[in-house]
Structures are given as C-alpha cells and as structure tokens.
Amino acid sequence: MSSAAGFRLARASVWFAGRAALAGVDLEVRPGESLALVGPSGSGKTTLLRLLNAAVLPSSGEVSIDGRSLAQASPGELRELRAHVGFVHQDLCLVPNVRVLANVLAGRLGQQGLAASLRSQLFPPREEIERAAAILERVGILEKLYQRTDSLSGGQRQRVALARALYQEPRALLADEPVSAVDPARARNLVELLAEVSRERGLTLVVSLHDIALAREFFPRLVGLRAGAVVFDKATGEVGQAEIERLYSLEGLELDDDGRDGTA
Amino acid sequence: MAATALPESRRVSGRGLVLAALALAALCAWLALDAPLTGLVPREGGWDVARGFFGHALRPAFTYETEVPDGTSPLLLSGLAAARRTVVFAVAGMSLALVLGVLLGFLASSSWWAQDSGGRKGLRQRLGPLVWGSARVLIVGMRSVHELLWAVLFLAAFGLNTFGAVVAISIPYGGTLAKIFSEMLEEAPRDSARALRELGAGPLQIFLFGQLPRAVPDMAAYTFYRFECSVRSSAVLGFFGFPTLGYSITQAFENLHYAEVWTYLYMLMALVVGIELWSGALRRRFVA
Numbered sequence: 001m002s003s004a005a006g007f008r009l010a011r012a013s014v015w016f017a018g019r020a021a022l023a024g025v026d027l028e029v030r031p032g033e034s035l036a037l038v039g040p041s042g043s044g045k046t047t048l049l050r051l052l053n054a055a056v057l058p059s060s061g062e063v064s065i066d067g068r069s070l071a072q073a074s075p076g077e078l079r080e081l082r083a084h085v086g087f088v089h090q091d092l093c094l095v096p097n098v099r100v101l102a103n104v105l106a107g108r109l110g111q112q113g114l115a116a117s118l119r120s121q122l123f124p125p126r127e128e129i130e131r132a133a134a135i136l137e138r139v140g141i142l143e144k145l146y147q148r149t150d151s152l153s154g155g156q157r158q159r160v161a162l163a164r165a166l167y168q169e170p171r172a173l174l175a176d177e178p179v180s181a182v183d184p185a186r187a188r189n190l191v192e193l194l195a196e197v198s199r200e201r202g203l204t205l206v207v208s209l210h211d212i213a214l215a216r217e218f219f220p221r222l223v224g225l226r227a228g229a230v231v232f233d234k235a236t237g238e239v240g241q242a243e244i245e246r247l248y249s250l251e252g253l254e255l256d257d258d259g260r261d262g263t264a
Numbered sequence: 265m266a267a268t269a270l271p272e273s274r275r276v277s278g279r280g281l282v283l284a285a286l287a288l289a290a291l292c293a294w295l296a297l298d299a300p301l302t303g304l305v306p307r308e309g310g311w312d313v314a315r316g317f318f319g320h321a322l323r324p325a326f327t328y329e330t331e332v333p334d335g336t337s338p339l340l341l342s343g344l345a346a347a348r349r350t351v352v353f354a355v356a357g358m359s360l361a362l363v364l365g366v367l368l369g370f371l372a373s374s375s376w377w378a379q380d381s382g383g384r385k386g387l388r389q390r391l392g393p394l395v396w397g398s399a400r401v402l403i404v405g406m407r408s409v410h411e412l413l414w415a416v417l418f419l420a421a422f423g424l425n426t427f428g429a430v431v432a433i434s435i436p437y438g439g440t441l442a443k444i445f446s447e448m449l450e451e452a453p454r455d456s457a458r459a460l461r462e463l464g465a466g467p468l469q470i471f472l473f474g475q476l477p478r479a480v481p482d483m484a485a486y487t488f489y490r491f492e493c494s495v496r497s498s499a500v501l502g503f504f505g506f507p508t509l510g511y512s513i514t515q516a517f518e519n520l521h522y523a524e525v526w527t528y529l530y531m532l533m534a535l536v537v538g539i540e541l542w543s544g545a546l547r548r549r550f551v552a
Contacts, residue, residue, distance in 0.1 A: 050462075053462055055461075055462045079464040079465075079466065080464060081464075082461075082462055082463055082464035083463060083464030084464075086463070087459070087462050087463065089455070089459055091455060092459075093455040093456050093458060093459030094456060094459075095456045095473070095474065095477050095478065096478075097477060097478070097480070097481060098477055102473075106460060106463075106465075106473055106474075107463060109460055109463065109464070109465035109466075109469045109473065110463045110464020110465050111464070112469075114466070114468055114469060117465075117469050117472075117473070118472070121472075121473055164463075165463075168463055
C-alpha cells in the first residue's frame, strides 16, 4: 500500500504575520520510519506537521515529499501530495452532523472527481462501504458506522478522524497532539493504535506529543523543537533527562495568549 | 492591605452612548411624524364601523350572512378552499425562492470564491469578485422591493396571472434566502473544510462536503421560518384579487359582513399557528 513518503526539509522556515513559526529546520524522515515531535506549546510542532502535509508552503528553504519539491509543485500536484498523506488534526475537523461513514469516505475526496465524490458521499457503493467498515473495525468502532458523528464520544471521534486518514490509503500518517482530548488511559491506547496501524501498513508516522513518557514508549526517534528550531534529533534511548528539561524550561519563552502553537 | 490595582477601563461606556443615541433617534422620529394619540379616536360614524367590526370578534359566522345564489359552497368549505389556495401559492413561491436562494447564496458567499488553492491565483479567484459582487447587487435588488409591490408590477404588466403572483413572492423571498444563506455559509465553522483541503479535495468538493453540511441545519430552520412568512404574504396577495384568504377577507369586508371577516381571519391565524407548530417541530429535529 505504501510506496515511500519520505520527507526532507532543508533550512525550511515558515513565517506567520512577521513571526517565525519555524526557523531554518533541517529534517530527514525516511519512508516507513516513525518519530515523535516533542516540545513546548508554540514551538512549531503543528507548523512542521503542516509542512509535511503540504498544507503550508515554506517561506524559505526547501521541503520535498518523496523527492518532489513543494516550491515547484502546481496546485494540482500539491493536491495529489496531500491526498497521499493522512493527517489527524488536533481538533479532528470532522463534519459533526453527518454519519461516521460519510466522514470516513471523505478521505478519498482528493483522489476522486466531482461526480465520483458526489456518488460516494450521497449514495456510497457497497464496496466503498465495506472498505470503510474494515477500517472502522480495525480502529475499534465498527458499530458506529451509521451513527451521526456528533453522537460519538471524544475518543471515538478521534478514531473516526484516524479512519478518515487511513481511508486515504496514505503513504504517511501525521497526527497533531492526538491525545489532547482524551484521558491518560485512552491516550496510551490511541498512540499504541497509531503505532500499530502504521507498522502493519508500512506507513511513515510522525506524531507531535506533549507527553514525553508516551513518546519514549512508542517512538524510536525523538525530535525536540523549541521556538521553531530543532534542538535535538536522535534515537530515543540517547535523549537524556537533562535535555528534556532544557527543552521544556520556561526560561526565554514567550507566553502565547492561547497557549497553542502559533499557527493560522 | 493595599487594594489591587484594576486593569484600566474606559470611563464613558460605549454601551451607554449607543443606548442614548437610539432613544434620541426614536424620539426624533415620533416628533417628525407629528402623530398625536388623538388619531386613534375614530371619526364620526367611525364608531359604528369599529363597534360593528370588533363586536363580531367573538361571534364569527358559520354560514353566509345574506342569501347566496344556489350552488355556492358553504362558508366554511369555501374558507377552507381559500386557505388551501393560500398554502399552495406559498409553497409554489417558496419552491422557486429556494432554488434562487441556494444558487445566489452560493454565488454570493465568499467561502467558495476566496478559497486558496495553494499559492497561485486561479481563474476562480480572479473571476470571484466579479461574480460574487454582481450576485450581491442582484440580491439587494430582489430584496429591496416588497412582494406586494412586485405583485402590483406584475398585475399591471400581465393582469391577474397566477404565475405572476407566485413569482412576486419568490423574487423577494429568493433574495432574502440568498442573503441569509450566504451569511450562514460564511459563518459556518471552517475546520472541516480545512481538513478536506489538506487531504487534497478540490474547491467544489471542499464547499459541498466540508462547508455546506455545516450550514444546512441553520439554512433549513430559516427556510421553515420564511415559509411561515410566505403564507401571510400569500394571504395578503388576495387583496389584489388572487383567490387566497385575503380575497375572501376583502370581499366580506366590502359587503360589511364582519362576522364572515372574522371567520376568515381566524382561519388565517389557525393556518399560521399550525405551520409554526409544524415547522417548530421540524426545526428542533434539524438543529438538535
């Protein structure tokens, strides 16, 4: 299913309203690799993930997905790149007042023409329903297939968002703070699920996490971000406690009004 | 213990100023109208009319007040038939208005035209302001003329034409629906649209499956409300001779059959209340 989705950032910077959300980031992610982005609020984790999804373009520097540079991509090529990278948003971004099925099937919109997408959203053919059902079964909420999305709990909606991303049949899976809305026990389950499905399908997995313990448990590689720059990037075993403490120290950090990553 | 220093607050509150200005405007309007309360006291002979009319409020008619030609259907039946025609005019007008409202509302909403497709400006963004601007001008034109005025215009142009009456309703109603729909589309949360954009969906797909569904419950609720209004408008069109409840009311009024007038008025009220109850129930299902 996955053929590549490797990422390469070279001196990549992203500016929002005169402020650097990312400043000169170098990063290489090999296909099939899994890593966690850690760092305090506003350190640029979300922006970095959005770069990997071609949702934002670098203000300067180079970003390439499977060797294709974002800077030279046409709108159509950008859409194609996005279609093959699954993204689980922090606030999920599902359509609340439609059935779970419709949200999952929406994962393919980037690979369908208008007519085909109207058909699968309004009168989904049997094979599409079966494919969506198989994914919902894998993430553990098959019985919710025909329920309205807003009748689900936070943890269940999280799984719908994951199912939508998997329905894209992506080459890479990105997740932005996937555990911010659930309790600690469910958080662990969810990160475990992300790691498992990525391994099963050979997907590249990049997850931003506040929770260092979870990051250490499930990811072989940690990338520490602070104030838009990479401060460490190494195998999890080599990241010491002192480095983590320095990463999160409040010294020299601005307090954001909303306490979140400064992304638009 | 020293008092905590409060963050600075403006001395003169803006709210007070706005309220004072509104009150002043209202006062000026009344003074300019020069409408003394004595205007409500009926003129000579007016007392009789007023007494006759309001005296029948509790005694509506169940049969015609005077002899009618043989074969005339009973009062209550003809009232029901007029009520049915009132609803039919409203439904026909609203169905056309809904088509106009959805189309123009879509065109007038910037949420489709302004979507960026990643960097460069495409044909859509360059054409956008033109189409979007002209749709808004058209909507203002449709809305600013009342349905009764449209009815008078069509009456003058085409005579007593049923289609003209329906179009007279659907033009201003279509304009109002379009304006409100476009605002609802713009105010609907954008997060799902953003997610679809980020999985590679095209502009029209984003609009149809990410933006539109978020606005549909509000759009449906508002359409039901406007339907209620259109029933009243359709009744009033009867004053120009279209066979709705308004026509029955004017006829009875001109013949000084006040009891019949009340019968028809109560039918109209029952109709509006019934539709309100029904649309309220539907609205609760849609929005909740």
